[in-house]
Amino acid sequence: MRKNLINARQNKNLTQVEVAKILEVSERQYQRLEAGTSDGSIKIWRKLKDILNAETIDCLLEQ
Helix, strand or coil: CCHHHHHHHHHCCCCHHHHHHHHCCCHHHHHHHHHCCCCCCHHHHHHHHHHCCCCCHHHHHCC
16 A cells, blocks of 8 residues: 555545545556556646645655
């Protein structure tokens, strides 16, 4: 599990469905990103960094 990604999303009061919609991916695909079973593209991680106001992509990738 990518706890930093989950915490960042929750801190922004966003649901998985909302983030998936912003990223233009399926809810299931986003769930896989949070679970760590999918790596996703750099494009997705850049968007996530911006959406969640993360300092770096690396911090979101940490387990």
